[in-house]
Amino acid sequence: MVATQTPILEMRGAKKAFGGVQALTGADLTLYPGEIHALLGENGAGKSTLLKALAGVHKIDAGSITLNGKTFEQGSTRRAGEQGIAVIYQEPSLFPDLTLAENVFVGRQLRSGFTVNWKAMEEETNKLFQQLGVKLDGTRTARGLSIADQQIVEIAKALSTKATVIVMDEPTAALSSKEVDRLFQVARNLEAQNCAVVFVSHRLDEVFALCSRITVMRDGATVGTAPTKEMTEQSVIKLMVGREVSELYPKLEAKIGDVVLKVEGLGLAGQFEDISFEVRAGEIVGLAGLVGSGRSEIVRAVFGVDKFDKGTVTLNGKKLKPGNPSAQMVSGVALVPEDRRQQGLFMSSSIDKNSAVTMLKKLSKFFIIRQKNESKLATEWGQKLSLKYATGHDPVDRLSGGNQQKVVIAKWLATNPKLLIVDEPTRGIDVGTKAEVHRLLSTKAQDGVAILIVSSELPEVMGMADRILVMREGRMVGQFDRHAATPEKIISVATGAAPV
Amino acid sequence: MKSLVTRFFRVRELPVFIALVIVVFITGSANPQFFTLSGFQDVTLGVAVVAVLAVAQTLVIVMKHIDLSVGSTIGFSAYLIGDASSKGHGFWYCMGLALALGLAVGAANGFMVAYLKLPSLVVTLGTLYIVRGVFNEVAGGNTITEDMVPGPINFMGLNTFFGIPYLFLVAFVLMLVVGFVMKRIRSARDLYAIGSNLLAAELGGIPVARRVFLAFLATGAVSGLAGAVLLARFNTAAANSGNGLELSVVAACVVGGVAIAGGIGTVYGAVIGAILLQAITMALGALGIPQFWQLAVNGTLLIAAISLDRYLSTRVKPTSIMGAK
Numbered sequence: 001m002v003a004t005q006t007p008i009l010e011m012r013g014a015k016k017a018f019g020g021v022q023a024l025t026g027a028d029l030t031l032y033p034g035e036i037h038a039l040l041g042e043n044g045a046g047k048s049t050l051l052k053a054l055a056g057v058h059k060i061d062a063g064s065i066t067l068n069g070k071t072f073e074q075g076s077t078r079r080a081g082e083q084g085i086a087v088i089y090q091e092p093s094l095f096p097d098l099t100l101a102e103n104v105f106v107g108r109q110l111r112s113g114f115t116v117n118w119k120a121m122e123e124e125t126n127k128l129f130q131q132l133g134v135k136l137d138g139t140r141t142a143r144g145l146s147i148a149d150q151q152i153v154e155i156a157k158a159l160s161t162k163a164t165v166i167v168m169d170e171p172t173a174a175l176s177s178k179e180v181d182r183l184f185q186v187a188r189n190l191e192a193q194n195c196a197v198v199f200v201s202h203r204l205d206e207v208f209a210l211c212s213r214i215t216v217m218r219d220g221a222t223v224g225t226a227p228t229k230e231m232t233e234q235s236v237i238k239l240m241v242g243r244e245v246s247e248l249y250p251k252l253e254a255k256i257g258d259v260v261l262k263v264e265g266l267g268l269a270g271q272f273e274d275i276s277f278e279v280r281a282g283e284i285v286g287l288a289g290l291v292g293s294g295r296s297e298i299v300r301a302v303f304g305v306d307k308f309d310k311g312t313v314t315l316n317g318k319k320l321k322p323g324n325p326s327a328q329m330v331s332g333v334a335l336v337p338e339d340r341r342q343q344g345l346f347m348s349s350s351i352d353k354n355s356a357v358t359m360l361k362k363l364s365k366f367f368i369i370r371q372k373n374e375s376k377l378a379t380e381w382g383q384k385l386s387l388k389y390a391t392g393h394d395p396v397d398r399l400s401g402g403n404q405q406k407v408v409i410a411k412w413l414a415t416n417p418k419l420l421i422v423d424e425p426t427r428g429i430d431v432g433t434k435a436e437v438h439r440l441l442s443t444k445a446q447d448g449v450a451i452l453i454v455s456s457e458l459p460e461v462m463g464m465a466d467r468i469l470v471m472r473e474g475r476m477v478g479q480f481d482r483h484a485a486t487p488e489k490i491i492s493v494a495t496g497a498a499p500v
Numbered sequence: 501m502k503s504l505v506t507r508f509f510r511v512r513e514l515p516v517f518i519a520l521v522i523v524v525f526i527t528g529s530a531n532p533q534f535f536t537l538s539g540f541q542d543v544t545l546g547v548a549v550v551a552v553l554a555v556a557q558t559l560v561i562v563m564k565h566i567d568l569s570v571g572s573t574i575g576f577s578a579y580l581i582g583d584a585s586s587k588g589h590g591f592w593y594c595m596g597l598a599l600a601l602g603l604a605v606g607a608a609n610g611f612m613v614a615y616l617k618l619p620s621l622v623v624t625l626g627t628l629y630i631v632r633g634v635f636n637e638v639a640g641g642n643t644i645t646e647d648m649v650p651g652p653i654n655f656m657g658l659n660t661f662f663g664i665p666y667l668f669l670v671a672f673v674l675m676l677v678v679g680f681v682m683k684r685i686r687s688a689r690d691l692y693a694i695g696s697n698l699l700a701a702e703l704g705g706i707p708v709a710r711r712v713f714l715a716f717l718a719t720g721a722v723s724g725l726a727g728a729v730l731l732a733r734f735n736t737a738a739a740n741s742g743n744g745l746e747l748s749v750v751a752a753c754v755v756g757g758v759a760i761a762g763g764i765g766t767v768y769g770a771v772i773g774a775i776l777l778q779a780i781t782m783a784l785g786a787l788g789i790p791q792f793w794q795l796a797v798n799g800t801l802l803i804a805a806i807s808l809d810r811y812l813s814t815r816v817k818p819t820s821i822m823g824a825k
Contacts, residue, residue, distance in 0.1 A: 078705035093700035095693050097763030106693055107686075107706050115684035 005032050008196045009165050014063035016049055023049040025220035031165060031196035036187055038207040039200045041217035042240055047200055051167055055087040056080030086158030087167040092150040094142040101125040101138035104157045128156040132186050148179035155186060166190055167198040172206060173292050184210050202290050204233050204495045218242050241487040251464065252442040257281030260316060260450035261419050263302060267310035271297045272474040279450040286465030287454045289494050294474040295454045296338050299421045303335040304328040315419060332418035336408050336425060420444060423454045438464060458487050470494050512757045513769040515808060520776045527783035534786050541665055547778040548667035549730050553745065554752040554770040555675050556722035559715045561753050564695040564762025565613060565620035567716060568746045570723040572631035573605045575742025577727025582644030582737050591650045595728065602724015603717060605631055610716030614709040636739045644737040657732030667729055679767045691715055695762025752777055755805045
């Protein structure tokens with residue numbers, strides 16, 4: 001079968017560093033025409049960097065990429081497309097006000113003579129949609145399209161450029177199961193048309209259902225490639241994890257006290273259901289699961305940003321009302337949100353103001369905010385967190401990602417919470433700062449704060465948490481004690497693979 | 501395939517057009533004067549200046565930018581035309597001067613917005629004041645009088661072509677040309693892409709800075725040339741000519757469905773919007789309603805237009821072709 005054919009794309013020994021961080025340390029990838037190829041790896045394994053090299057966003061420092069027998073011209077998204085590589089990101093970026101036809105052909109609208117030929121463009125687009133087996137109308141605008149449909153438009157765009165390599169980065173993460181089925185159908189269509197499809201997913205059941213070959217990456221390098229039928233879910237997980245994780249996250253022993261947070265039978269239609277758990281004083285509980293499994297939704301509901309339909313949330317024996325974050329703050333709950341730029345910070349305000357915003361009442365006198373108090377508070381926390389900044393008046397968006405995260409944490413720790421919820425506390429920050437954030441959380445637990453931590457990074461959850469709760473598709477599907485948890489067990493439960 | 505009827509009802513300019521028809525009929529039945537040829541000529545002549553500027557403004561607003569300097573530019577240009585003509589220069593020389601002024605202001609705006617990445621609201625507010633300031637210095641207390649206006653401009657201001665004022669024809673032809681370009685020329689389609697999703701436009705390889713610069717340049721050029729229309733309309737110009745016009749222009753665009761949030765709208769809508777605002781002003785005048793109420797009605801209409809927009813955009817149903825969540 002495939003092994004006898006000539007490959008469409010060959011990447012050999014690709015290396016790429018960003019500053020001091022080595023993102024790719026020797027990645028290989030070979031794609032044949034007419035295959036769906038899974039690219040697997042934990043977060044931070046280098047998949048995104050590899051995809052971006054193919055998309056023309058990054059240039060690799062060393063190694064080679066050959067496409068259709070020729071050297072691939074790197075470093076331009078436009079050139080990458082012209083050479084036949086199309087990348088479909090998890091969140092497609094269409095033009096909401098333009099028609100689907102124009103979205104497919106944007107920047108290279110079909111013309112007759114000098115003028116745009118709308119009719120030809122619409123017909124061509126509808127033909128592509130038909131070819132993909134979907135019912136979409138090229139004359140409607142992209143506004144309001146579901147993510148699944150937006151992906152289809154991106155795929156149609158890829159086909160219209162005659163792409164031979166189509167990369168899909170976690171395309172199923174935000175799709176319902178019916179939409180996933182349709183996407184699979186489309187992917188198989190592309191396979192039948194002799195395209196090479198790269199499929200990045202964390203859901204192993206999908207990978208095994210769809211893909212003909214699998215490449216696994218770890219720490220920036222390719223650690224294995226094989227036809228799917230020669231692999232099992234267990235062997236893939238072993239390849240993905242492949243390292244001891246516990247030493248990285250020093251955990252301080254803390255005295256476990258009374259129950260601080262008690263969640264019973266919590267449910268929100270279409271998001272999650274029947275969620276029950278407890279967090280005690282001094283305890284760190286990890287909430288693990290894939291992106292989209294409902295983790296963030298649960299903590300948002302507990303904090304009161306979102307409502308819930310069923311169940312109760314009790315804090316120190318007092319029931320909390322749903323949908324009222326300021327009441328939750330008063331009762332001693334703090335949430336460090338997932339997306340710090342969007343939800344956690346006022347990006348153009350100063351560091352002082354950001355640190356103090358949760359504390360304005362205490363810092364004010366007769367409703368007037370005392371700036372001096374603001375600065376004092378910020379300086380105090382800045383020192384505790386070894387924040388690197390010039391002056392407290394600098395806007396937050398001048399800080400590095402890691403330091404921004406510290407400001408968000410400072411802002412919430414300043415409220416002296418009894419329950420601290422952190423959602424993806426170390427996403428996109430460097431190893432050094434990561435360790436500082438972890439140390440900080442551990443110390444807080446020692447002080448008797450109950451901590452609920454949501455993270456996609458398994459080593460982080462396993463290193464930090466006393467107990468790990470695992471979510472899948474809005475349900476709690478597993479619970480492990482610190483000592484009983486292994487990465488293999490957690491991934492199996494989270495992906496719905498057979499139990500180890 | 502959608503039927504012609506559905507397509508017709510999806511036309512964005514429809515509500516404002518219907519509003520225009522209603523206004524015309526109500527006023528016409530209350531005051532038959534409104535339905536006469538002279539009533540028609542009053543409205544079309546009155547709207548010409550704002551319509552020309554609204555067509556140019558559309559180029560900028562669809563990119564999610566704004567150009568507030570057009571009122572100063574058109575006024576200064578009108579003055580320069582009259583001034584040059586009174587010194588014995590010919591018609592084409594005067595128009596060249598007007599174009600040069602417009603290009604200069606447009607290039608300055610475009611450079612600062614496209615390449616220095618400064619916000620267009622602030623940049624063009626700045627050039628509004630700068631141009632007006634220079635204008636005041638140059639004009640002093642002088643006034644351009646009818647005898648100083650170049651012949652062809654004077655002629656166009658006073659005459660009609662089969663009953664249609666020449667000035668309105670200028671606006672109408674400009675609308676048709678720009679309307680065609682914005683629908684059918686690739687580089688002009690980029691303006692919509694930029695206004696709709698700037699990030700995606702950049703990722704998609706659209707030369708964003710160049711397009712933004714050229715759009716501001718074109719808007720400036722039209723505003724400069726439109727000085728002739730302003731001069732023809734009033735046969736006079738002084739240091740306060742064109743003052744505040746920019747706001748009428750933006751209002752006309754928004755009422756006509758050119759979304760201030762970018763990405764949507766046509767020059768046809770902008771012109772219909774201008775006509776509607778003009779017709780209402782005239783109608784209220786014809787019905788003997790005081791000036792204060794005319795402005796208040798225009799303001800209400802503006803807010804109504806943007807509310808309708810908001811309502812329509814939230815009403816778009818998410819697709820669920822395959823039973824999405």
